[in-house]
Amino acid sequence: MAKYDLDTLRHSTAHLMAQAIMELFPSENVQLGIGPTIENGFYYDIDMTTKLTEENLKQVEDKMKEIIKRNLPVVRHEVSRAEALKLFEERGQKLKCELIRDIPEGEVISYYTQGDAFFDLCTGPHVEKTSELTFWFKLLHTAGAYWRGDQERPMLQRIYAACFSSKEELREYLTMLEEAKKRDHRKLGKELDLFIFDPVAPASPFFMPKGAMIYNGLVDFMRRIYNKFDYQEVITPQVLDSDLWHTSGHYEKYKENMYFTQIDEREFALKPMNCPCHMLMFSHHRYSYRDLPLRFADFGRLHRYEKSGVVTGLTRVRTFCQDDAHIFIQTDGIQDEIKTLMNMFFIGYEHFGFKKIKIGLSTRPEMRVGSDEAWDQAEAALKAALDTSGRDYFVNEGDGAFYGPKIDIQVADAIGRYYQLGTIQLDFQLPDRFDLKFTNQNGEMERPVVIHRALLGSLERFIGVYIEHVGGAFPFWLSPEQAVIVPIKNEQHLEAAQKLATELKKKGFRVRVDDRNESMGLKTRQAQTGKIPFMLVLGDKEIEENTVAVRKYGEQKTEVMPRANLINLFETLDLEKVPAQLRD
Numbered sequence: 001m002a003k004y005d006l007d008t009l010r011h012s013t014a015h016l017m018a019q020a021i022m023e024l025f026p027s028e029n030v031q032l033g034i035g036p037t038i039e040n041g042f043y044y045d046i047d048m049t050t051k052l053t054e055e056n057l058k059q060v061e062d063k064m065k066e067i068i069k070r071n072l073p074v075v076r077h078e079v080s081r082a083e084a085l086k087l088f089e090e091r092g093q094k095l096k097c098e099l100i101r102d103i104p105e106g107e108v109i110s111y112y113t114q115g116d117a118f119f120d121l122c123t124g125p126h127v128e129k130t131s132e133l134t135f136w137f138k139l140l141h142t143a144g145a146y147w148r149g150d151q152e153r154p155m156l157q158r159i160y161a162a163c164f165s166s167k168e169e170l171r172e173y174l175t176m177l178e179e180a181k182k183r184d185h186r187k188l189g190k191e192l193d194l195f196i197f198d199p200v201a202p203a204s205p206f207f208m209p210k211g212a213m214i215y216n217g218l219v220d221f222m223r224r225i226y227n228k229f230d231y232q233e234v235i236t237p238q239v240l241d242s243d244l245w246h247t248s249g250h251y252e253k254y255k256e257n258m259y260f261t262q263i264d265e266r267e268f269a270l271k272p273m274n275c276p277c278h279m280l281m282f283s284h285h286r287y288s289y290r291d292l293p294l295r296f297a298d299f300g301r302l303h304r305y306e307k308s309g310v311v312t313g314l315t316r317v318r319t320f321c322q323d324d325a326h327i328f329i330q331t332d333g334i335q336d337e338i339k340t341l342m343n344m345f346f347i348g349y350e351h352f353g354f355k356k357i358k359i360g361l362s363t364r365p366e367m368r369v370g371s372d373e374a375w376d377q378a379e380a381a382l383k384a385a386l387d388t389s390g391r392d393y394f395v396n397e398g399d400g401a402f403y404g405p406k407i408d409i410q411v412a413d414a415i416g417r418y419y420q421l422g423t424i425q426l427d428f429q430l431p432d433r434f435d436l437k438f439t440n441q442n443g444e445m446e447r448p449v450v451i452h453r454a455l456l457g458s459l460e461r462f463i464g465v466y467i468e469h470v471g472g473a474f475p476f477w478l479s480p481e482q483a484v485i486v487p488i489k490n491e492q493h494l495e496a497a498q499k500l501a502t503e504l505k506k507k508g509f510r511v512r513v514d515d516r517n518e519s520m521g522l523k524t525r526q527a528q529t530g531k532i533p534f535m536l537v538l539g540d541k542e543i544e545e546n547t548v549a550v551r552k553y554g555e556q557k558t559e560v561m562p563r564a565n566l567i568n569l570f571e572t573l574d575l576e577k578v579p580a581q582l583r584d
Contacts, residue, residue, distance in 0.1 A: 016133055249433060274300050360410070408422070423454055476533045
């Protein structure tokens with residue numbers, strides 16, 4: 001059995017890095033922030049004048065290895081609050097003093113020393129001597145991070161590091177990072193001309209024609225699923241009176257993430273979510289049990305204020321659209337509906353090629369609305385549905401929405417990174433806050449339960465995740481350009497290419513003719529870098545024999561086939577816009 005667990009080794013290595021930086025930059029009064037472990041290593045937030053470069057990080061790594069060889073003792077010390085403050089004030093560590101002052105009364109205060117010169121505030125545990133840190137680490141990069149996540153506080157340098165217990169694990173992780181760089185949706189989005197960002201609308205993407213085609217293709221995909229699972233699409237306003245958000249509880253719980261404006265001396269808000277609108281719509285009609293389950297779907301645009309330090313590419317934006325829906329249902333129908341939803345979700349994810357899927361049950365958070373009895377009922381219903389679904393799941397304590405528990409679904413992309421996409425949230429609170437009622441089988445008025453659900457989640461975020469999953473090479477049915485037709489050289493070839501393009505476009509396929517006066521080699525390379533599913537070449541022989549030379553993306557060989565076969569191939573591939581399980 002190993003003497004130390006990986007978390008202890010990683011945390012000790014974070015201290016090792018902090019010591020190395022302080023030794024390399026002794027004249028800067030380096031301020032140490034926090035240095036927690038994370039999934040694949042650790043980071044440390046540091047305030048210093050020098051902006052660390054890749055060369056600096058290599059120097060820090062070398063210094064860390066030197067300190068390991070010194071075999072310095074690592075010792076834990078427990079002190080009073082006054083002693084701790086005196087110790088860190090003498091060293092000019094203002095950030096550490098702030099942390100000390102925030103430690104609750106009665107809690108033990110401890111720090112660790114490494115040799116005689118370095119010490120750091122920490123609860124531990126740590127290794128006993130630096131020579132025990134003979135395992136594999138790599139300093140990766142730096143990023144800006146506000147002190148304690150507050151954008152009003154100073155911006156520190158956050159140094160990220162990978163850290164593993166074997167050379168092989170570190171090598172595998174670094175290889176994955178290199179692959180992730182190639183697949184970065186921000187890089188590919190620019191190269192493939194899918195979307196742009198501009199300071200006039202911070203953290204709000206502009207989708208170019210090719211990106212809009214993918215976006216609308218996903219909406220169409222969901223609409224085909226909705227048709228099979230009996231959803232009704234609705235359209236709702238984007239700007240609503242703040243009274244609505246007081247009724248729903250979002251004003252009190254979510255106000256800091258909302259945008260507000262004044263209209264006719266009344267306060268209004270841009271909607272950050274659709275659910276209050278759907279509650280309002282339900283309340284305007286008299287429904288009976290025969291109308292339930294009632295499934296409202298909504299592709300309305302949403303706006304949420306995210307701090308500038310956390311927005312990134314398409315995966316964290318301030319304006320987005322969800323494949324959002326709310327299901328109004330009787331209590332005794334919850335389990336059957338969730339089973340149906342799980343089936344629907346897995347059909348969707350598997351169709352996009354996500355093969356590794358995790359399911360989490362998120363329970364009541366500390367900040368919540370509603371009685372404990374209602375939460376007990378909601379959590380029990382979700383647990384029972386998962387228990388009978390036949391699928392494994394884990395419990396994520398305290399991570400539910402403020403109005404109810406939820407099922408969160410994570411998928412792994414092609415290089416093994418997990419992303420949370422789908423969610424199923426059970427809500428007893430909003431129907432009560434909006435006083436929703438329907439007529440039950442006994443002619444009595446009864447309160448419905450609401451299921452909030454999204455399969456892809458934010459379409460912006462899903463596109464970012466999916467670009468990286470497929471490396472920008474979209475399946476035929478979703479590709480912005482499905483084929484490029486290349487005439488070899490003369491006017492006869494060009495005329496034939498344009499004729500073929502017209503024929504394919506009439507059948508609904510997205511094709512174009514590359515009629516530029518460029519070499520065949522250049523056109524071939526650009527078709528490959530553009531990740532276009534098919535390149536179709538026409539020359540004398542193809543025109544004479546009524547064939548097409550077909551080269552698939554990612555393949556070296558070219559296959560000659562009759563035009564009728566090409567059209568049959570395209571029609572077969574286009575069928576994939578509907579999952580096989582849902583085709584008639």
